Amino acid sequence: MVNIQSLTKSYKTPKGDIPVLQDIHLQIEKGDIFGIIGFSGAGKSTLIRCLNRLEEPDSGTIEIGGRVITDLAEKELRQARQKIGMIFQQFHLLDAKTVYQNVAFPLEVAGHPRPYIHQRVREIVDLVQLGDKENTYPSQLSGGQKQRVGIARALVNSPDLLLSDEATSALDPQTTYSILELLKEINRQLKLTIVLITHELDVLQHVCNNMAVIENGRIVETGSVEKFFLHPESDTAKRFVHIIDYYRDKRHVMEGVGAGI
Amino acid sequence: MNADLVDLLREGLLETLYMVFWSSLFALLIGMVLGITLVVTEKGGLLESPKLSKVIGSIINGVRSLPFIILIVLLLPLSRLIVGTSLGPTAAIVSLSIGAAPFLARIIENSLKEVSAGKMEAAKSVGASPITIIFRVLIPEAMPALVRGVTIGIIGITEFTAVAGAIGAGGLGSLAIRFGYQRFREDVLIATVIIIILLVQVIQWSGDSIVKAIHKKRYKFE
Numbered sequence: 463m464v465n466i467q468s469l470t471k472s473y474k475t476p477k478g479d480i481p482v483l484q485d486i487h488l489q490i491e492k493g494d495i496f497g498i499i500g501f502s503g504a505g506k507s508t509l510i511r512c513l514n515r516l517e518e519p520d521s522g523t524i525e526i527g528g529r530v531i532t533d534l535a536e537k538e539l540r541q542a543r544q545k546i547g548m549i550f551q552q553f554h555l556l557d558a559k560t561v562y563q564n565v566a567f568p569l570e571v572a573g574h575p576r577p578y579i580h581q582r583v584r585e586i587v588d589l590v591q592l593g594d595k596e597n598t599y600p601s602q603l604s605g606g607q608k609q610r611v612g613i614a615r616a617l618v619n620s621p622d623l624l625l626s627d628e629a630t631s632a633l634d635p636q637t638t639y640s641i642l643e644l645l646k647e648i649n650r651q652l653k654l655t656i657v658l659i660t661h662e663l664d665v666l667q668h669v670c671n672n673m674a675v676i677e678n679g680r681i682v683e684t685g686s687v688e689k690f691f692l693h694p695e696s697d698t699a700k701r702f703v704h705i706i707d708y709y710r711d712k713r714h715v716m717e718g719v720g721a722g723i
Numbered sequence: 724m725n726a727d728l729v730d731l732l733r734e735g736l737l738e739t740l741y742m743v744f745w746s747s748l749f750a751l752l753i754g755m756v757l758g759i760t761l762v763v764t765e766k767g768g769l770l771e772s773p774k775l776s777k778v779i780g781s782i783i784n785g786v787r788s789l790p791f792i793i794l795i796v797l798l799l800p801l802s803r804l805i806v807g808t809s810l811g812p813t814a815a816i817v818s819l820s821i822g823a824a825p826f827l828a829r830i831i832e833n834s835l836k837e838v839s840a841g842k843m844e845a846a847k848s849v850g851a852s853p854i855t856i857i858f859r860v861l862i863p864e865a866m867p868a869l870v871r872g873v874t875i876g877i878i879g880i881t882e883f884t885a886v887a888g889a890i891g892a893g894g895l896g897s898l899a900i901r902f903g904y905q906r907f908r909e910d911v912l913i914a915t916v917i918i919i920i921l922l923v924q925v926i927q928w929s930g931d932s933i934v935k936a937i938h939k940k941r942y943k944f945e
């Protein structure tokens with residue numbers, strides 16, 4: 463579904479070019495939920511934003527569903543983007559539009575007829591369980607509800623791929639859980655490929671099948687999520703897994719103490 | 724108050740309203756085009772073009788650095804060319820529009836800049852074109868700030884109108900000068916001042932009401 467070859471990207475600053483992505487190779491299967499994990503500043507956002515070219519790569523190729531995204535001219539790129547949904551940490555809903563209008567926007571952009579838009583928005587708003595909020599403005603919604611609108615907007619035009627840039631990082635644990643469940647459900651129902659980036663292990667553990675670890679702009683480890691937890695190889699993976707081990711041990715110790723009393 | 728005063732004031736007010744209305748409309752149109760262009764062409768904008776941004780920015784700064792009264796004089800030939808005369812309210816509209824447009828452009832630019840880049844990226848990510856983003860995202864999202872800014876702009880134009888009155892544009896400004904200053908008619912002077920103050924209040928109040936209505940709709944609070 464997604465094939466990334468030799469992708470590089472650097473940011474130009476007055477002090478010179480700062481490499482952010484270096485020689486990235488990555489394959490993501492159709493129907494997978496693929497997690498990219500890394501610490502802050504590792505280059506996760508830059509990588510996922512290259513997939514729909516919100517960020518222009520310096521070199522390398524990105525192929526999505528057989529189409530070489532990196533070769534597309536402006537107009538074709540816009541068409542390709544209609545089939546790549548994206549959700550954001552800060553939701554980025556339009557305050558001037560109601561939930562209905564926010565969700566309808568991608569369909570209007572794609573030029574669908576009004577009756578179809580009407581029916582499709584209903585469908586998708588129901589899918590994200592916001593059927594009673596159609597005429598509400600985003601400012602009146604909770605964080606979790608806002609992200610559901612974000613998901614509805616990303617899915618309404620039946621994309622082949624969903625990109626998620628830390629979509630749950632601004633939410634409390636319980637809401638995070640419900641959003642992750644929703645993503646899983648969507649993946650199952652629609653056979654949708656999902657690429658999500660995160661710095662939270664819970665997210666990786668909860669929804670992803672496969673993963674890649676990114677460290678200083680390089681992919682340092684790929685494989686199944688199980689492998690990540692059982693046989694972490696990279697520094698980053700070890701540090702992440704060490705954190706859970708630390709808390710697990712601590713809990714054992716505390717439970718042990720409790721039992722001893 | 725005698726009948727002659729009432730007539731004078733009514734005529735002055737009508738001329739002022741006429742000038743404010745048309746100048747605001749034209750200045751708003753030009754200002755909107757310039758303001759949007761500034762925002763979308765700046766570095767990191769939707770249609771990045773630093774050169775164009777710099778050229779427009781410099782022209783705006785140039786026009787804005789001239790005192791308004793000098794600008795009017797400079798634009799007299801243009802008024803004559805466009806409306807056939809350099810005297811009267813219609814001629815003043817030409818100078819007022821061009822004089823106020825850069826001011827409005829800056830106000831509009833600042834209002835549009837309040838829209839977060841993230842919202843425009845979200846629109847980009849669904850495949851929206853720059854034009855669609857400008858009209859469906861940028862402008863609607865900035866609307867409260869735009870209305871607030873344009874209100875300040877129209878009040879500025881009202882003040883400019885009074886200044887233009889001093890050099891033959893007509894309106895309340897011209898009344899105040901011709902009667903109040905040159906003929907020592909204090910009653911005319913005071914009456915025109917009161918009317919201009921009221922006019923500014925009404926404009927401000929209208930702008931505030933629109934902003935309040937937008938907020939009430941979008942945020943369900945004042």
Ligand SMILES: Nc1ncnc2c1ncn2[C@@H]1O[C@H](COP(=O)(O)OP(=O)(O)O)[C@@H](O)[C@H]1O
Pocket residue numbers: 473474475480482500501502503504505506507508509
């Ligand atoms: N527009 C930019 N200009 C310069 N440097 C940037 C820019 N955006 C991101 N960076 C740098 O690139 C690196 C990776 O950023 P990012 O992809 O946002 O990381 P992550 O999402 O993993 O936290 C960081 O060091 C960041 O400072």
Ligand SMILES: [Mg+2]
Pocket residue numbers: 506507508628
């Ligand atoms: Mg990030």
